[in-house]
Every structure is written in structure tokens, then in C-alpha cells.
Amino acid sequence: MHCVQEVTSQIYWVGGNDRRLERFENMFPLPNGVAYNSYLITDEKTALMDTVDSAISARFLENITHGLNGRPLDYLVVNHVEPDHCANIEELVRRYPEVKIVGNKKTLQFITQFYQSPLQKNFFTVEEGDQINLGRHILQFFFAPMVHWPEVMFTYEQTEGILFSADAFGTFGALSGNLFSDQTDFEAFFLDEARRYYTNIVGKYGMQVQAALHKLNGVDIRMICPLHGPVWRSNLPYIFDKYDHWSKYLPEKSGVVLVYASMYGNTENVMNRLATKLSQRGVSDIRMHDVSKTHPSYIIADAWKYSHLVFGSPTYNMGLYYSMENLLREMAGLQLQNRKVALIGNFTWAPSVAVKAMRGLVEGMKNMEIIAPPFEINSAMKAEQEPVLDQLADAIGSSVKK
Ligand SMILES: Cc1cc2nc3c(=O)[nH]c(=O)nc-3n(C[C@H](O)[C@H](O)[C@H](O)COP(=O)(O)O)c2cc1C
Ligand SMILES: [Fe+2]
Ligand SMILES: [Fe+2]
Structure with a gap:
């Protein structure tokens, strides 16, 4: 009827x-x-x-x-x-x-x-x-x-x-x-x-x-x-x-979206530690996504909403973990622009491949500013890297509050 x-x-x-x-x-x-x-x-x-x-x-x-x-x-x-x-x-x-x-x-x-x-x-x-x-x-x-x-x-x-x-x-x-x-x-x-x-x-x-x-x-x-x-x-x-x-590709909100790929949990661990540090620096409403779990359409919607994006990925067959690569290509295809970005890479035998690949894809988008040197771990984060991760958190935290 x-x-x-x-x-x-x-x-x-x-x-x-x-x-x-x-x-x-x-x-x-x-x-x-x-x-x-x-x-x-x-x-x-x-x-x-x-x-x-x-x-x-x-x-x-x-x-x-x-x-x-x-x-x-x-x-x-x-x-x-x-x-x-x-x-x-x-x-x-x-x-x-x-x-x-x-x-x-x-x-x-x-x-x-x-x-x-x-x-x-x-x-x-x-x-x-x-x-x-x-x-x-x-x-x-x-x-x-x-x-x-x-x-x-x-x-x-x-x-x-x-x-x-x-x-x-x-x-x-x-x-x-x-x-x-x-x-x-x-x-x-x-x-x-x-x-x-x-x-x-x-x-x-x-x-x-x-x-x-x-x-x-x-x-x-x-x-x-x-x-x-x-x-x-x-x-x-x-x-x-x-x-x-x-x-106009303008964020609705000042805030951070953390997006990671991780097979064994080490990149994920860095993202959680960074998120905690950001929270301690007063950043609220932090979003985190695992690219293997969350459909890219949701991550893309969050990327449009917030001002800052952190991508973390292990190296995979001398390139990026595939679903991270896919996500970044989709974002580029949709012309995402005007965001502040930080990168986290992870490798066991081939240094810098993941961060270079992410940097290349991010720099291919308009008006994307990488606000700090990439943070890289060799398989797992070590205690001596703590100050460097703190610096990254400082850089993101102060940029969000600007
Ligand atoms: C199928 C496969 C391919 C990989 N390819 C590479 C590679 O080309 N270069 C490299 O340095 N590491 C490579 N790795 C190792 C991971 O990047 C490395 O172990 C990383 O620390 C994993 O991070 P996670 O603990 O966050 O998963 C590969 C791992 C797998 C499973
Ligand atoms: Fe329609
Ligand atoms: Fe339509």
C-alpha cells in the first residue's frame, strides 16, 4: 500500500x-x-x-x-x-x-x-x-x-x-x-x-x-x-x-584524527602513546582509526571534519601497508586539502620507505602541511625515543591550539 x-x-x-x-x-x-x-x-x-x-x-x-x-x-x-x-x-x-x-x-x-x-x-x-x-x-x-x-x-x-x-x-x-x-x-x-x-x-x-x-x-x-x-x-x-x-575544504573543528595500520601492534602502540600525550597536552575529542578495521568512508569524513591528521604505517613489500596506501589515494582523489599532517613509519629491514611513501601521497594533495619531522620506529618503539615522541606531541598539540 x-x-x-x-x-x-x-x-x-x-x-x-x-x-x-x-x-x-x-x-x-x-x-x-x-x-x-x-x-x-x-x-x-x-x-x-x-x-x-x-x-x-x-x-x-x-x-x-x-x-x-x-x-x-x-x-x-x-x-x-x-x-x-x-x-x-x-x-x-x-x-x-x-x-x-x-x-x-x-x-x-x-x-x-x-x-x-x-x-x-x-x-x-x-x-x-x-x-x-x-x-x-x-x-x-x-x-x-x-x-x-x-x-x-x-x-x-x-x-x-x-x-x-x-x-x-x-x-x-x-x-x-x-x-x-x-x-x-x-x-x-x-x-x-x-x-x-x-x-x-x-x-x-x-x-x-x-x-x-x-x-x-x-x-x-x-x-x-x-x-x-x-x-x-x-x-x-x-x-x-x-x-x-x-x-571549501575547511575543517569544522580544530582537532586530531590518528589513522594507523599495524600487523603486530607496534605502530598501533605508538599511536596510542601519541594520543595519550596529546590528551595530556589538552587536545580533546581525539579520533583514532585502524585502516584495516574502519571503512575508508568514515575516516575520510573525519578527515574533512578535523584540522590535523596523523598517519602511521609499517613498510609492506617495500611500500606502504596496502589499506593505508588505498586510503591516502582515496583522499587525494577526493581532493582533500588544507590539513596539518604528521607521519609515523615503521620498518624491520628497509628504513624510511613507509614515511617516504606517505609523504609523497600527502604532498600530492593541495595545501597539506607536514608540521614535524616524521617519527620512525625500527620494529618497535624504544625508551630512548620517548623525547622525540614528546616533541612530536608538543608540535601537534601547540598547532591544534593555534
Ligand atoms: C607481508 C609483509 C611484508 C613486509 N615488507 C616489509 C618491507 O618491505 N620492508 C620492511 O622494512 N619491513 C617489511 N615488513 C615488516 C614490517 O613492516 C615490520 O615488521 C613492522 O615493524 C610491523 O609493524 P607493526 O608491529 O605495527 O605491524 C613486512 C611485513 C610483512 C608481514
Ligand atoms: Fe543520489
Ligand atoms: Fe548521484
Whole structure:
């Protein structure tokens, strides 16, 4: 049976949740599931804003049937062609053969690449700034290229000031009945997942996110309807501010994330000793991750949040421990920048290999400052190295407090 919620008097949330999917994009763990949002506007003309993932098609189609209440669907606006939002286009065209599929040139090109049906006859191409009048509601299109994919658009509804923002302002985490962010304990339940979603999915495109945010300057936005997670109808400056920090690669918080690889526990031991020393120097809210245990998406989200990063790794087959290498490559790929870094290496027979490899990867990222000489142990830390580790803790501690 249908499961629909009212967003405003003529606009309905007709999306759904998937709590079974193990990994988003087959990569990112989803311990709290994910929501696929879609919004139906039932004005003089009817318009659907995006569809949903194939996993929840059956319920979604029931929602549409219920929401339209016997009326035809006039417009399907495709803000983003990724399959988690487009899986039902062909079925909608079978059900509503007259529907106009609204998108830009790229949108329509990508649709023909993904799907077999001849959908061209339904295409309705829009340019930046174009408007579609539905009666009381007027849709206006803002292109937001690379706010995940090149074809992405935001649709702004002028009468109620609603921004349909595609993946932007979205988050991992299924909806539990509470559709609006102000009905949830957003900071406790969603904020970490929103950051993990942003940094891992869109993190690389900070410049393009900034361009999209600038385009929206001066636009009267009273509500944000993203494609994943809760709808924003209050406290909008809060989420805009998060996006501003994230897309400028500015830390939200002064603090330290320690990330290590360790087979026999010796590198881990140094990290624990360093963390203790940092705590004694007044650093609070320290985060520590074992790269073999924690999925990189969580470590990357923490790296975006905090100002200082410490990486520790043993040498492995004359290189870096593989999951540390992977993590650093992912961070570089996502264009992480503007962080202060310290390095810890460990080896049994090949000195400096791990620290050199880490330094190379970190220096390949923009504006990363290595704030102290690397600390290296030969298999296990020795008592005579204590003063050197203290110096490292001093350097990190005073830099965090600056
Ligand atoms: C498969 C494998 C490959 C390794 N390759 C190297 C190497 O190329 N050079 C080196 O100095 N040590 C190498 N090591 C040794 C570790 O880097 C070294 O024992 C280190 O102290 C382990 O740190 P941990 O106690 O934190 O695990 C290797 C160890 C393993 C298991
Ligand atoms: Fe996407
Ligand atoms: Fe998406």
C-alpha cells in the first residue's frame, strides 16, 4: 500500500527507504539504510521531481498512482540521471505515454545511454533559467554541473521557495517517518552520515559546489528537498554553512584524527602513546582509526571534519601497508586539502620507505602541511625515543591550539 507524506499543500513526498542494501554504489556501507526521495506536485499540471532506485520501485509506483488519483503525469523532471534516481523512467513512460521528460541536453543524452526504450519523443529540453508553469507553482532550472554528475540540475519552485537540490544536501540514513530535518535529532543521527555522504560522493567537486552555492545567492530558498535524507524547512543556514565548509575544504573543528595500520601492534602502540600525550597536552575529542578495521568512508569524513591528521604505517613489500596506501589515494582523489599532517613509519629491514611513501601521497594533495619531522620506529618503539615522541606531541598539540 502507498506510503506518502505531504510536504506542502500540493506537494507530496512519494519516495521510499532501503534498509537492506549493504553498500551504496557497492562501496559505502549503509548501517542506517538510505532514502530515495521523489516529490510529486499536483497543481493544474502534475510534475514529478525525479524517480527512485529499482529496489523500491513497487512501492514508489503505488505512491505515484495514489498521489495522481487518476490524473495523468504531465512532467517528469530529471535533476540527476544516476540510476538510484532514474530506475523508473521507462515504467512511467509506459504508464503515462504523454509525459514530458524534462532535462538539459546532457540529461537526455545520458538517459538514452542507460535505457533501451525509445524515449526521445517524450524529451523536453530546457536551458539554464528556463521556467515551466504548473498553475500555482513555477519551476525554474539552475544547472549544477558536477554536483555529483555533469548533467545535474537544481529545480527551484518560485511560489513556495522550494529548492529541489538533487544529491546536494542529501545524506545516508533512511527516513523513519520524520520527513523534515527539524523533526529529527539531526546532529545526533544524521550529521555524521551527511558528512560521510558529501565527502565521499561529492567531495572532489568542492569548486563546483561553491559555484552552485554562488548561483543561488539572492534566491529566496525556504525549503530544500534533496534526493536522499530529510527535507529542510527550517534552520537552512545551518546546512548551507556545513556545505560551505565542506566544499571549501575547511575543517569544522580544530582537532586530531590518528589513522594507523599495524600487523603486530607496534605502530598501533605508538599511536596510542601519541594520543595519550596529546590528551595530556589538552587536545580533546581525539579520533583514532585502524585502516584495516574502519571503512575508508568514515575516516575520510573525519578527515574533512578535523584540522590535523596523523598517519602511521609499517613498510609492506617495500611500500606502504596496502589499506593505508588505498586510503591516502582515496583522499587525494577526493581532493582533500588544507590539513596539518604528521607521519609515523615503521620498518624491520628497509628504513624510511613507509614515511617516504606517505609523504609523497600527502604532498600530492593541495595545501597539506607536514608540521614535524616524521617519527620512525625500527620494529618497535624504544625508551630512548620517548623525547622525540614528546616533541612530536608538543608540535601537534601547540598547532591544534593555534
Ligand atoms: C607481508 C609483509 C611484508 C613486509 N615488507 C616489509 C618491507 O618491505 N620492508 C620492511 O622494512 N619491513 C617489511 N615488513 C615488516 C614490517 O613492516 C615490520 O615488521 C613492522 O615493524 C610491523 O609493524 P607493526 O608491529 O605495527 O605491524 C613486512 C611485513 C610483512 C608481514
Ligand atoms: Fe548521484
Ligand atoms: Fe543520489
